[in-house]
Amino acid sequence: MHVVFLSSDKARERILSEAFVAGVKAHGDTYEVHRLQPEPVTYEQADAVCMVGVKSKELFRGHVRAGVHVVMLDKGYSRHAVSGAVRAWEYWRVAVDAHHPTHYLDRIARPSDRFERLKLDVKPWRKKGEHVVFAGSSAKYHSFYDLPDPTRYAYKMLRRLSGQTSRRLVYRPKPSWKDAEPIAGSDYSEGGSIADVLEGAHALVTHGSNACFEAVISGVPCIITGDAVAKNISSHDCEDIENLRLATDEERMQWLSNLSYCQWTMREMLSGEAWQYIRPEIYG
Helix, strand or coil, X not given: CEEEEEECCCHHHHHHHHHHHHHHHHCCCEEEEEECCCCCCCCCCCCEEEEXXXXXXXHHHHHHHCCCEEEEEXXXXXXXXXXXXXXXXXXXXXXXXXXXXXXXXXXXXXXXXXXXXXXXXCCCCCCCCCEEEEECCCHHHHHHCCCCCHHHHHHHHHHHHHCCCCCEEEEECCCCCCCCCCCCXXXXXXXXXXXXXXXXXXXXXXXXXXXXXXXXXXXCCEEECCXXXXXXXXXXXXXXXXXXXXXXXXXXXXXXXXXXXXXXEHHHHHHCHHHHHHHHHHCC
């Protein structure tokens, strides 16, 4: 297999690319590392192209049209920080041909060993809460998914929710998106942690925010209107806000176990362990 890794000039992406292709090489596959170009370039000679984040829908779609698989990497679902000069995370999530691995996440029942290493305290499902959180995404994410402006989209979703529940609504925009603004009819959550916002929540609603991972761990049911990672164990429509799907404990723990095999450390990429599990997904 021939792999092309596309990296920006960010230090953490360069380090990530070096670790990733070392793992590819450890399995006898060939690779190239290229700097991202201002205009999308399709590498038709590759079997798989790796990219970090939702930088360019044109770049992603161009490779899909050319029959080249796309491996997308982004910040891990469990974001344990790595100390040091370069801002980074211990885990990086990996999905093949999508931003999240939802389309194949349940195909193989993984053991719980990797999830247990995270030492996360999974709370029982909350059966009753006071408010509903809508977790927004960035303009870059909305562009990738052909969604309206994030504020317009949030307004629309909050209005739909207000017609389905009398519970207090809380708008939590993506913290790193600097153009967010309050929306009438909802409380505005800026600053603080997502854990604070989830305290006492009845549900979390989102199209694609990773806040749904934190919600599932905290025992807060979700409504996923897009392809956010909790989609497979959640409700999907705002009309379900008072009749939320609660996955069984076994379903939730299996989902967490499977998901832990979709995020990897730099060391695991460098050794080739990560590529050992990613490579078969490219062949479907």
